[in-house]
Amino acid sequence: DAGVIQSPRHEVTEMGQEVTLRCKPISGHDYLFWYRQTMMRGLELLIYFNNNVPIDDSGMPEDRFSAKMPNASFSTLKIQPSEPRDSAVYFCASTSWGGDEKLFFGSGTQLSVL
């Protein structure tokens, strides 16, 4: 398996623009997580899905952030409008609890909002 695949690897945009981050989980995994990493806050859980259904979105900063999982092999995290304080590395991770109890991370998307 290719692992968790995220795109793009880097995104540079201007304040006010819409940003869409993409994630393909490992095939067969039924949990998908979106994390954000910054120096100030460390690793924060934004939202996670089980069987494509959002389970906990309490970490989503505000209404500018939205996440979808239309099917088992694809998820998006959208920021509209983007702000400079959204600059961070965004990670997607997937697992199948009840299997080998391991969470696998993608390589992340480095987002810079100017």
Next chain:
Amino acid sequence: GEDVEQSLFLSVREGDSSVINCTYTDSSSTYLYWYKQEPGAGLQLLTYIFSNMDMKQDQRLTVLLNKKDKHLSLRIADTQTGDSAIYFCALLRGSTLGRLYFGRGTQLTVWP
């Protein structure tokens, strides 16, 4: 709140042992993990331990779990410069199946 705590920095000399410590508050934790993050990369699972174990060894890595003190440690023997990275402690709570709780990470620097 800080449910999982780690010191932020650790420096060691090449060839020495490194010990990275983690404390947590939730005694219902079932699995406890150590992840490694190299610059510009995602988090890579290093090792994990089930809560009914006290120790797990995997080549140069030794994980110790003290459930009474809610303390987890990762020992790296014969530390190499390639071990320089951020190490995250994480736990899976029995009461909140689904998500892991991560510490802030410990930046390990290995000097030649």
